[in-house]
Amino acid sequence: MTAGRAWVFGDDIDTDIITPGRYNLGTNPDDLKKACFIEHRPDFAKTVRPGDYIVAGRSFGIGSSRESAALSPKLLGVRAILARSFGRIYFRNCVNLGIPPLQGDTSRIRDGDELEVDVATGLVRNVTRAEEYPFRPLGGFVQAVLAEGGLAPYVRKHRRLAP
């Protein structure tokens, strides 16, 4: 398992912060990538690398149902999102797009730490600090969707929803 960099955000990062509504995003992947944290953290979209992790506090992704807020990190290659808690629709959008949303105590993770994440067990290893944190394991159906890479490939393969 290769490690990825932690990009640490605080509490209450709503969907208007992740992809502001007024950019009227369509479906163009380049537009979606550029918009990610465009005002809150302009360096993010330019320097995040595939395999990195978003790490946040409480209520990550509260607000709008807009899928751009989960799709833009996905397109940038974010491997998983770790947060103390998630907005309901955002959590679901992450699963549907194949980005594991893992819930747990993120308080010891600092920006730039190198992490290894085992999605199946929820175990997060902080390589930089030589620490391990148990995150809440995801349920069976959610794991099955993530294993296919998201709900679109899952439905493409199974042609039905089978929890």
Place this chain on the structure above:
Amino acid sequence: MPFASRILGAEPGEIVVRPVDLVYAHDATAPLAIKAFREMGFDRVFDPSKVLFFFDHVYPAPTPKAAELHREVREFAAEQGIRVVEGQGISHQLLAESDVVRPGQVVVGGDSHTVTLGARGVLAMGMGSTDIAVAMGLGETWLTVPESLRIELRGRFAPAVVAKDLALAVCGTLGVEGGNFKSVEYVGEAHRLNLADRLTLCNLGAEVGAKNAVVTDEPGPGAEFTFDLSALEPQLAVHPRVDTVKPVSDVEGLEVDQVYLGTCTNGRIEDMRQFDAILAGRPVATRTLCTPASATVMRQMADEGILSRFVAAGVTIQSPGCGACLGRHHGVLGDGEVCVATGSRNFVGRMGSPKAEIYLSSPYTAAAAAVTGKVTDPRRLLARPKEVPA
């Protein structure tokens, strides 16, 4: 059995797959849903009569790009036989006014405020575009049966205190995650509330994370929260959190650059009447915008003379839809501006500049700010109705 469990026929915590009676999306969420629909390999929607698209978020198109997205959605809809409702107002409001939705149905919408339709006894849930695509293709959705979170209402509202003040007080008490993944159920004196009040209450369920919201008298678990309506004052959600809620009287005097009346939270005829009652013939003292939630609301405003009184007072009237709420058109805020809005969200940058401030209120409180140019307790203005010409 609590509301959601009864409709889904399963216990809280169970993951179930259920048919949907209606799936809808709007001009901001349909394009990604259509893309996902195609990626899943679907050719046809499960039943075109159970799929609806609404153009409400960015309508009429303010940019060529928005026009292009509208065109793409229209083309897909024509190919599939799906009805597109353009410019008639906000999806949730149009459905609330219609007989398309009926109690006991399962409805999924590509918008977080789909929960609004819980006011009509529908299990209505907001979802992202991929979920909408699955529902369009398979005619079903998966979900975890939510636990009930019951809120009991007692007493009656005092003058100039309305459902929005209660909804804001609920946000302040529960917090933005207080109802996360839950079925938020209003019980007790809630049964006295009219449809407009119920729609406003259920609408703000989205801001506490509710999976669905409803007004119900079905048996269920005991109430976790109780609100005494008679003790409630006009409330304000202070920028930039919907759960930082204070009595308006604590914030009085703050200068206001823009007042915004509208949205799926408070763009109904009842809201227009409340605003009109405070204006009572006075001109507005600051920039004031009004977006009726639907064309029907706008027609009623015309029939009741509200439209001409608003225009005479200096209110800018806009075409029905989501208007300025999402910061794309129809009244975008500039740096440092302060807005009192009747909407549901006051996140940083929601209505334009990230340096603008948004305060959420009832239509009464918004009108009081419009008349005085400052945050003002509306009870001051309603208390002297005879001093102003009718």
